[in-house]
Amino acid sequence: xxxxxxxxxxxxxxxxxxxxxxxxxxxxxxxxxxxxxxxxxxxxxxxxxxxxxxxxxxxxxxxxxxxxxxxxxxxxxxxxxxxxxxxxxxxxxxxxxxxxxxxxxxxxxxxxxxxxxxxxxxxxxxxxxxxxxxxxxxxxxxxxxxxxxxxxxxxxxxxxxxxxxxxxxxxxxxxxxxxxxxxxxxxxxxxxxxxxxxxxxxxxxxxxxxxxxxxxxxxxxxxxxxxxx
Amino acid sequence: xxxxxxxxxxxxxxxxxxxxxxxxxxxxxxxxxxxxxxxxxxxxxxxxxxxxxxxxxxxxxxxxxxxxxxxxxxxxxxxxxxxxxxxxxxxxxxxxxxxxxxxxxxxxxxxxxxxxxxxxxxxxxxxxxxxxxxxxxxxxxxxxxxxxxxxxxxxxxxxxxxxxxxxxxxxxxxxxxxxxxxxxxxxxxxxxxxxxxxxxxxxxxxxxxxxxxxxxxxxxxxxxx
Numbered sequence: 001x002x003x004x005x006x007x008x009x010x011x012x013x014x015x016x017x018x019x020x021x022x023x024x025x026x027x028x029x030x031x032x033x034x035x036x037x038x039x040x041x042x043x044x045x046x047x048x049x050x051x052x053x054x055x056x057x058x059x060x061x062x063x064x065x066x067x068x069x070x071x072x073x074x075x076x077x078x079x080x081x082x083x084x085x086x087x088x089x090x091x092x093x094x095x096x097x098x099x100x101x102x103x104x105x106x107x108x109x110x111x112x113x114x115x116x117x118x119x120x121x122x123x124x125x126x127x128x129x130x131x132x133x134x135x136x137x138x139x140x141x142x143x144x145x146x147x148x149x150x151x152x153x154x155x156x157x158x159x160x161x162x163x164x165x166x167x168x169x170x171x172x173x174x175x176x177x178x179x180x181x182x183x184x185x186x187x188x189x190x191x192x193x194x195x196x197x198x199x200x201x202x203x204x205x206x207x208x209x210x211x212x213x214x215x216x217x218x219x220x221x222x223x224x225x226x227x228x229x
Numbered sequence: 230x231x232x233x234x235x236x237x238x239x240x241x242x243x244x245x246x247x248x249x250x251x252x253x254x255x256x257x258x259x260x261x262x263x264x265x266x267x268x269x270x271x272x273x274x275x276x277x278x279x280x281x282x283x284x285x286x287x288x289x290x291x292x293x294x295x296x297x298x299x300x301x302x303x304x305x306x307x308x309x310x311x312x313x314x315x316x317x318x319x320x321x322x323x324x325x326x327x328x329x330x331x332x333x334x335x336x337x338x339x340x341x342x343x344x345x346x347x348x349x350x351x352x353x354x355x356x357x358x359x360x361x362x363x364x365x366x367x368x369x370x371x372x373x374x375x376x377x378x379x380x381x382x383x384x385x386x387x388x389x390x391x392x393x394x395x396x397x398x399x400x401x402x403x404x405x406x407x408x409x410x411x412x413x414x415x416x417x418x419x420x421x422x423x424x425x426x427x428x429x430x431x432x433x434x435x436x437x438x439x440x441x442x443x444x445x446x447x448x449x450x451x452x453x454x
Contacts, residue, residue, distance in 0.1 A: 062427075065434040067395035069406060070426050081419040157297070164299040168399060175301060182309065198309040206298040206306065213297040 034102025042110025251408025269334030274341025344379025
């Protein structure tokens with residue numbers, strides 16, 4: 001086994017202990033919030049009530065339509081300009097941004113899944129005495145879930161990949177810790193080595209994301225075959 | 230207190246030229262990337278669907294790597310990592326169009342593969358039975374039908390490509406988002422900037438989405454399929 005160069009260990013430790021940890025934490029919180037909000041909005045939009053429909057449609061089209069970096073700009077720079085109480089730290093801004101984007105995407109996927117359930121299912125459950133909530137909770141949503149899960153897994157991958165946007169506002173997620181390491185190694189001694197090793201470090205970042213996301217994309221494709229067809 | 234007044238008129242009359250130049254770059258890079266990802270998607274999608282040895286496997290690796298790594302990492306990789314190899318030096322503009330093209334090409338490969346594979350086998354057999362060569366079968370049967378099936382999802386990819394050009398901010402390529410960001414850094418007119426960003430990007434994205442619905446209506450395959 002050839003010995004690894006001296007710079008590798010501290011850089012890897014920093015990127016994994018600080019960067020990857022922040023990436024995973026941000027992704028996990030955003031995924032939970034986006035799924036919760038998205039599923040509720042996507043179900044509510046199927047109710048034939050014009051005002052709520054228009055509001056949810058607007059929410060979906062705006063947060064799906066804007067480039068995520070623009071949403072991040074609105075959350076991180078726009079909100080504090082309205083009120084100092086709306087000033088958030090970089091990770092909170094990132095989580096809000098990813099939740100807006102993710103929930104809009106998931107709401108649209110949920111709408112499609114819920115509306116794919118035939119009307120007879122609604123009528124039959126109403127005939128059995130279920131109210132709107134019970135009907136959706138026990139009859140419609142469990143069936144819609146089969147259609148929802150494959151795109152949902154794909155969107156979760158999207159949220160994980162997009163956590164790197166937090167790098168843009170300086171949050172120490174995986175990509176930012178990589179950039180910091182590259183900058184440090186590229187500076188002259190005693191701080192750095194005058195060699196940034198960007199190839200190895202950015203390659204490692206790509207590998208880490210690939211290892212997390214590739215199994216999930218395969219899973220989504222497998223579930224698509226199993227659950228939908 | 231930073232921004233007490235909201236004056237979109239003054240903001241636009243002061244900065245419209247600068248913003249317009251940024252917008253032009255967004256359109257320019259998007260156009261290159263859309264054309265490039267169309268060509269990549271068509272070629273590699275056909276290679277995947279027809280299981281052309283070696284090329285098909287290489288295309289699969291390319292698609293999975295791009296789809297499962299963040300585009301920001303891809304941009305940084307082209308910009309910071311590739312120049313560590315002797316003889317490779319990419320300027321900002323090259324990284325700008327290349328990164329969004331490679332990304333769009335990977336997603337489009339999947340779109341076209343799915344489209345081509347959705348063409349019923351019996352249609353291709355019919356063409357071969359009529360004496361069409363395999364290449365002629367592709368151009369006369371698989372491409373026109375599969376291309377139509379792939380069209381809505383490929384337009385979706387082009388929309389994503391346009392949105393991704395905003396990420397070129399990280400390499401300071403002065404497209405529209407970067408221009409607006411710079412104006413804001415100078416003026417601290419945050420909500421004027423947000424208004425301009427929102428109106429421009431949503432108009433772009435929503436028009437392209439409307440194009441999908443139009444294409445779906447006009448180019449839908451007859452029921453007989």
